[in-house]
Amino acid sequence: MSTSDDKRPQGAGTRVTHAGRRPEWSGRVVNTPVWRASTHLYESEAERKAAIGANHDGQFFYGRRGAPTQWALADALTEIEPGAFGTVLYPSGVAAIAGCLLAVLRPDDHLLMSDNAYDPTRSMATGLLKRMGITHSFFDPLDMAGFEALVADTKPRAVWFESPGSLTMEVCDVPALAAIARDAKAVTLMDNTWASGLGFAALENGCDIVMQSLSKHVGGHSDLMMGSASASERWYNALRLTSQQLGQIVSPDDAALAARGLRTMKVRLEQSTQSALKIAQWLSGHEKIEHVLCPLLPGAPGHDLWKRDFTGGCGLFSFVLKSDDPEASGKVADALDIFGIGYSWGGFESLVLPIYPDNDRSVMKPPTNCGAKSAVRLSIGLEDPENLIADLEQALGQLDN
Ligand SMILES: Cc1ncc(COP(=O)(O)O)c(C=O)c1O
Structure with missing residues (x-):
């Protein structure tokens, strides 16, 4: 109290x-x-x-x-x-x-x-x-x-x-x-x-x-x-x-x-939010990405409400791959060097997780058109965003389509 x-x-x-x-x-x-x-x-x-x-x-x-x-x-x-x-x-x-x-x-x-x-x-x-x-x-x-x-x-x-x-x-x-x-x-x-x-x-x-x-x-x-x-x-x-x-x-x-x-939470959140936005922007222009699911990103689903109601963000967001290969998200995760594969988020280190959101929905249509597509969640940490982008570039480059 x-x-x-x-x-x-x-x-x-x-x-x-x-x-x-x-x-x-x-x-x-x-x-x-x-x-x-x-x-x-x-x-x-x-x-x-x-x-x-x-x-x-x-x-x-x-x-x-x-x-x-x-x-x-x-x-x-x-x-x-x-x-x-x-x-x-x-x-x-x-x-x-x-x-x-x-x-x-x-x-x-x-x-x-x-x-x-x-x-x-x-x-x-x-x-x-x-x-x-x-x-x-x-x-x-x-x-x-x-x-x-x-x-x-x-x-x-x-x-x-x-x-x-x-x-x-x-x-x-x-x-x-x-x-x-x-x-x-x-x-x-x-x-x-x-x-x-x-x-x-x-x-x-x-x-x-x-x-x-x-x-x-x-x-x-x-x-x-x-x-x-x-x-x-x-x-x-x-x-x-x-x-x-x-x-x-x-x-x-x-x-x-x-x-x-708690004492450093505000600066960590600000830094990871800034990096996440930079990375989300880069991913949204990538030829192998179908959508980026990141409310921080202008034009993305939820951005307008986020802007209206929120005073901050964090480094957690997802993206959907164009690939029809259900294993594609796992292949991206395996190919990444800096991102660790792991549960949780909000830590100082970046993480990646292949995700299957349709398994956890009862009434929502996949609003984000995940459908059968392969999707990935990223938790962006405090590394330099340029290094994280380079890591994502080389990992996505290893996908066949
Ligand atoms: C949105 C959300 N709420 C609650 C939890 C549960 O937290 P904890 O792992 O501390 O039990 C998680 C964990 O991933 C989460 O992502």
Whole structure:
């Protein structure tokens, strides 16, 4: 929970530099130390008893409710998330997704989920939640009229957005979709991992709960798994309670790493966004590329909404090859030297991943005409973009058509 009472407007760079730093937790050192502790000791039995009922943020109790290292990170994330009252940390992004959905949904509720949501999020709807008697429908986030009709028809308890969508990067009109959902009294949740709070103010654009995988931009160094969810006071309390009931806690060592990553996140994001745009522009003129799926790119699907609603981007985008060879994306990945083949994104190093988005869609036509074509996702890191372009040029040059 934010304890800052300084309401002066500050730029994002100033906020990520100073957010969550409390002299009462860090003393004279710059960073909050790693408080590695399960047991917290009480001065007296009276103090122990008082702590049980209180359950306040920032109160020593027992390791499962964290200690200053985790509290400082949660506070920092709250301070950089416009409109947030508090933030809950989870041991991974997927754990955050589960924590959000379990905090909101009850048996017999209906969930509407964007069809281009991250595959494990979709699996949560079709697996875990279904077993609990929670039904779901997937919706096409680009079809406003269809969404409105589905909301009227299914009376959802909750709606899940992800924008840009996983793999195919469609940007949807979150403010308009969220307004429809709110009018129908549905709780709106968003996976905002791509943009983070620096690039898209999800709560101020109509969402009740915003989650992100901190394993990506906040960690930034490919050495950490963590997730978070931020919300207004009402939903923060529900998230926190569910997370405590599930026994969710992150290690203080990982919290310290995430806090370190956070300090440089803005400059890393700016650099990788600039490089991604340069590379996307180059790819869009390449003879072996059918489309580039990158909202940063003028003229690409989603660019206008991205420009209207977002204040930043990141280095993650995809492209579709012209080749009819279903193995073409794998061949490109194998031929690349600088890009590593691997899951995740948002690290300092560039990654490539052959993708098959049509396997993870229920209602969306391949809006990006992937169809049977081979597609590739790139996460652009901090290398010189000219070197990455040269690597892509030689790898694409090895394709037959
Ligand atoms: C959009 C999106 N959300 C959530 C996650 C899950 O995060 P984590 O890997 O930290 O569990 C990922 C991971 O790739 C992702 O791409």
